[in-house]
Amino acid sequence: MSVLRIDTSIQGPRSASSALADVAEAEWSAVRPTTTFVRRHLGAEPLPADAWAAAITGGPLPEEQRTPAQRDAIALARTLADEMRHADAAILALPLYNWGVSQHAKTWIDLTIAGAEKGERLLEGKPAIVLTTRGGGYGPGTPREGWDHNTAFLRRIVADVWGAELTLIERELTLARVNPAMEALLETAELMRKAAHEAASHAGRAAASSAR
Numbered sequence: 001m002s003v004l005r006i007d008t009s010i011q012g013p014r015s016a017s018s019a020l021a022d023v024a025e026a027e028w029s030a031v032r033p034t035t036t037f038v039r040r041h042l043g044a045e046p047l048p049a050d051a052w053a054a055a056i057t058g059g060p061l062p063e064e065q066r067t068p069a070q071r072d073a074i075a076l077a078r079t080l081a082d083e084m085r086h087a088d089a090a091i092l093a094l095p096l097y098n099w100g101v102s103q104h105a106k107t108w109i110d111l112t113i114a115g116a117e118k119g120e121r122l123l124e125g126k127p128a129i130v131l132t133t134r135g136g137g138y139g140p141g142t143p144r145e146g147w148d149h150n151t152a153f154l155r156r157i158v159a160d161v162w163g164a165e166l167t168l169i170e171r172e173l174t175l176a177r178v179n180p181a182m183e184a185l186l187e188t189a190e191l192m193r194k195a196a197h198e199a200a201s202h203a204g205r206a207a208a209s210s211a212r
Contacts, residue, residue: 001032001034001035001036001088001089001211002035002036002037002038002086002087002088002092003025003035003036003038003039003087003089003091004035004037004083004084004087004089004090004092005025005037005038005040005087005090005091005092005093006039006040006042006090006091006092006093006094006105006108007021007039007040007041007042007044007093008042008043008093008095008104008105008108009043009093009095010097010102010104011043012044014028015043015095016095016133016171016174017062017093017094017095017131017132017133017171018093018189018195019167019197020093020131020133020171020196020197020200021091021092021093021129021131023157023197023199023200023201023204024091024129024169024200024201024203024204024207025037025091025204026090026133026185026204027200027201027202027203027204027205028204028205028207028208029208030103030204030205030208031205031209032071032202032208032211034131038083038087038101040083040108042104042105042107042108042128043104044103044123046103046104046107047076047104047107047108047111048073048076048107049103050069050072050073051072051076051077051107051108051111052073052077052107052110052114053072053073053112054067054069054070054072054073054074055070055074055077055082055111055114055115055131057070057073058070058073058074059114066113066130069166069167073096073111074114074115076111076115077111077112077114077115079115079116080108080111080119081112081113081114081116082120084112084116084123084162085116085120087121087123087126087173088126088210088211088212089126089127089128089129089207089208090123090126090127090128090129090158090164091128091129091131091204092128092129092130092131092149092154092158093129093131094130094131094132094133094154094172095132095133095134095150096133096134096135096151097150098125098149098151099144099147099148099149099150100150100153101149101150101153103131104156104205109130109144113161117174121161121163122162122163122165123158123160123162123164124162124164124166125163126163126164126165126187126211127164127165127167127206127210127211128158128159128162128164128165128166128167128168128207129137129167129169129198129200129203129204129206130155130158130168131169131196132150132151132154132164132168132169132170132171133170133171133172133196134148134150134170134171134172134173134174135172135173135174135175135179136172136174136175136182137173137185139172139183140170151168154168155168155170165210167203167206167207169196169203170185170196171192171193171195171196172189172192172195173185173188173189173192174189174193176188177189178188181204202208
């Protein structure tokens with residue numbers, strides 16, 4: 001069995017989203033210890049930002065008319081689509097940056113779609129755990145309510161476009177420990193951390209048990 005794991009945080013070992021993905025992966029492995037994990041850490045090793053345009057413009061052309069950059073981009077897009085197509089499940093750590101989807105995640109999403117067949121649902125019926133984190137608070141009644149343009153997009157792509165059986169885990173206030181202006185929110189932030197880790201633990205075990 002194979003699980004595709006994608007990380008997009010730029011925070012390295014301090015990443016809240018990767019920490020949640022680690023929990024989900026550990027619980028998955030406890031249920032299915034022989035699982036193979038196919039990994040891409042796009043925060044540490046980003047995909048080329050110009051590859052999507054090259055893949056899209058080169059796609060309709062005959063092979064002999066494509067530039068070397070277009071050929072490379074098309075090959076990369078097909079590789080990414082194959083990684084998802086051949087996975088039995090996915091663990092995706094995709095934090096919010098600047099109120100939206102990170103550039104690393106968006107490049108990966110665009111290229112994966114470009115490498116698939118038109119309308120292909122690459123995760124059809126497969127479990128996918130999306131772990132998304134936000135430094136501040138975006139809930140009802142907060143000053144930034146409505147500013148999260150990341151989570152709904154991820155739900156649309158992973159569940160509706162790719163067809164996954166989605167489990168979405170969210171954690172907010174991840175910057176409370178490093179931002180003095182958020183000191184009053186430390187207790188709430190800790191409760192959110194614990195709840196998200198418990199949810200990730202449960203999701204990892206549940207997904208491993210349900211994967212076919």
